Amino acid sequence: MSHHLLDEIRTLSRREVELCYHCHKCTAGCPVVDAMQYGPDLLLRMVSLGQDEAVLKSRDIWLCVGCYICATRCPNDIDIAVTMDTLRQTSLARGYPAGERDALLFHRLFMGVVQRFGRSHEAFMLGLFKVLSKVPLMIDVPAGIGLFMRGKVPILPERLRAPTQVRQIFQRSKT
Ligand code: SF4
Ligand code: SF4
Numbered sequence: 625m626s627h628h629l630l631d632e633i634r635t636l637s638r639r640e641v642e643l644c645y646h647c648h649k650c651t652a653g654c655p656v657v658d659a660m661q662y663g664p665d666l667l668l669r670m671v672s673l674g675q676d677e678a679v680l681k682s683r684d685i686w687l688c689v690g691c692y693i694c695a696t697r698c699p700n701d702i703d704i705a706v707t708m709d710t711l712r713q714t715s716l717a718r719g720y721p722a723g724e725r726d727a728l729l730f731h732r733l734f735m736g737v738v739q740r741f742g743r744s745h746e747a748f749m750l751g752l753f754k755v756l757s758k759v760p761l762m763i764d765v766p767a768g769i770g771l772f773m774r775g776k777v778p779i780l781p782e783r784l785r786a787p788t789q790v791r792q793i794f795q796r797s798k799t
Contacts, residue, residue, distance in 0.1 A: 628674075628676065629671055629674065629676040629679065629680070630642065630671055632714055639702055639703055640702070641668050641702055641707055643702060644668045644672070646669065649694075650693075650702075651664050653697050654694055655691060655693065656688065656689060659683075660682075661683055661684055662682060662684055663684070664688075664694050664708075667685070668707070671707075671711075680711065680714060680715040680718060680720050681720050682723050683724040685715060685723065686724035686727035686728060688705065690705045690709065691705070726753075726757045726758060726759060729756055729757055733752050733753055733756075737781075739790065741784055742784040742785060742786065743782070746777050747772075747778070750768070
């Protein structure tokens with residue numbers, strides 16, 4: 625049994641995931657747990673047991689939305705949101721296909737829009753997502769029209785105010 629992934633998580637995320645005593649508080653508060661295969665608590669157990677492949681192939685690491693509810697609930701100060709982020713990076717670095725194809729597409733589009741405009745622009749990003757993903761094209765259109773009518777979704781993105789700084793942030797993140 626290899627504990628290589630556990631060591632990697634410790635190094636990259638600087639989190640001691642084996643401190644988890646499985647009180648289940650994180651999983652009980654996770655807003656996307658119903659869509660997950662294992663849930664955050666069990667996923668940490670699998671990391672500790674060296675079940676690297678199952679963890680890195682799981683859709684759970686791609687469904688985590690980084691809301692930090694788990695981290696704020698954990699009595700052992702384990703930051704699962706950071707751990708999930710680290711698992712995603714490790715999964716990609718080891719060449720596994722994303723367990724949730726559309727989640728990876730969404731992530732890449734989001735980062736691309738932030739790089740281009742300096743912040744998220746929902747209409748632009750979701751338009752691209754609809755065209756490129758497997759999500760049915762018309763499924764959220766009524767909700768989108770409602771948000772637009774209430775002025776919640778601007779049609780055009782704002783001009784990027786500090787292009788040099790944004791470029792530097794992205795360059796630094798690559799190193
Ligand atoms: S809340 Fe913390 S200690 Fe409890 S199961 Fe989740 S990670 Fe483990
Ligand atoms: S950060 Fe991820 S794992 Fe934690 S509660 Fe939010 S969605 Fe669930």
